[in-house]
Amino acid sequence: MFDESKKLFEEAKKYIVGGVNSPVRAFKSVGIDPIFIKNAKGAYLYSEDDRQFIDYVSSFGPNILGHANNTIVNKVKAALENGFTYGACTKAEVDLAKRIVETFDSVELTRFVNSGTEAVMSAIRLARGFTQRENCLKFKGCYHGHYDGMLVGAGSGAATFGVPTSKGVIEDIAKHTLICEYNDFDAVKKIFQDYGHTIACVIVEPIAANMGVVLPKPGFLQFLRDITYQYNSLLIFDEVITGFRACYGGIQTLENIKPDLTILGKIIGGGFPLAMYGGNRDIMSLVSPEGPVYQAGTLSGNPIAVQAGIATLDMLKNTNPYNQLKLNTQILVSRTMGLANTYDIPLSENSFGSCFTFFFTENKPTNYPEVLKSNERLFKNFFLGMIKRGIYFAPSQFEANFLSTAHTKKDIEITINAAEEIFKELKDAKFIV
Structure with a gap:
């Protein structure tokens, strides 16, 4: 899916330490090479492979009004x-x-x-x-x-x-x-x-x-x-x-x-x-x-x-977009949690405002040792399933995700439907990778 990104990563490693300028961009915890982004607009990222993604990373937080507002x-x-x-x-x-x-x-x-x-x-x-x-x-x-x-x-x-x-x-x-x-x-x-x-x-x-x-x-x-x-x-x-x-x-x-x-x-x-x-x-x-x-x-x-x-x-x-951002986040989080329960996927969440994390563990973490109990293999499958379906979550179980004012109800619905497909696959196969 990402042949051009793979070529660029191999080139980058010749000149940049690890091929990246910040460690989380290396995608090591999810087992694939990094995706190289060509441009972004609104709620979407576009890769050098000509793939579109609904973006929930938001450059790890600053783009609350979407990309290139x-x-x-x-x-x-x-x-x-x-x-x-x-x-x-x-x-x-x-x-x-x-x-x-x-x-x-x-x-x-x-x-x-x-x-x-x-x-x-x-x-x-x-x-x-x-x-x-x-x-x-x-x-x-x-x-x-x-x-x-x-x-x-x-x-x-x-x-x-x-x-x-x-x-x-x-x-x-x-x-x-x-x-x-x-x-x-x-x-x-x-x-x-x-x-x-x-x-x-x-x-x-x-x-x-x-x-x-x-x-x-x-x-x-x-x-x-x-x-x-x-x-x-x-x-x-x-x-x-x-x-x-x-x-x-x-x-x-x-x-x-x-x-x-x-x-x-x-x-x-x-x-x-x-x-x-x-x-x-x-x-x-x-x-x-x-x-x-x-x-x-x-x-x-x-x-x-x-x-x-x-x-x-x-x-x-x-x-003052905060009430709508919070509502959209609650819709995404609560419906995804409901689907995880339906398919017997151990999942919890913590969220505030337009910021959230899904943890693949049954109990809400309240500190770092509890966070470490998350099933990283399940997270990896979830992340790869989302990427395959054009949805870009943070490439680590230990990062936050963000909504922006550019995310539409349709974007959220697409994301929830993708989560259901992934949970069904996980239930049927237990582990994909």
């Missing part, structure tokens, strides 16, 4: 005529920052950067500079980019310092990251009892979306807010994925919780490389040139990305 395209075209990058200040970056500050009660000052990883790295440095403490607490399964201090796993014991999970991350860096299970109140309490005076910050995805979607237990986010207040640590919400996904704002808006620092990305750049960290004035004023915490970037606040972000946020605010 005409309003964003026109805004970017106009910006391109004025030059691509200046290494200087622009009115547009002020306009975007103003929109973000007006949206988030927790954010008084912002700093734009180019990626979520860069924003995380800068926010944690800032938290350490503000608190004069060294350690950071993160949660298993929450991904915060490839910054050295976040590429860590748990050591032995219930409450331990991190150990490197990637070559090139030295132990002296990893040991300053503490690890807990997501949603584990008791483990967080124990870590703070033992190390609270050393913890600069807690960083968390308020809804985890990088081990697949995993929802916080009731009260968990407020518990993190309370315990960080108690120990004079900072709370960082990584809303790179969740920001502007479930409402105009982030999960902190829905939950009425004010973190000390917020990280945004993806949607605020309208599909262009753009991210931000921000917080209250006292903390953010420590960032250079106002204070001693250094961070800089030639392309930060790039005028093209900023204009795409302005166009995206303005459309989201003016059209």
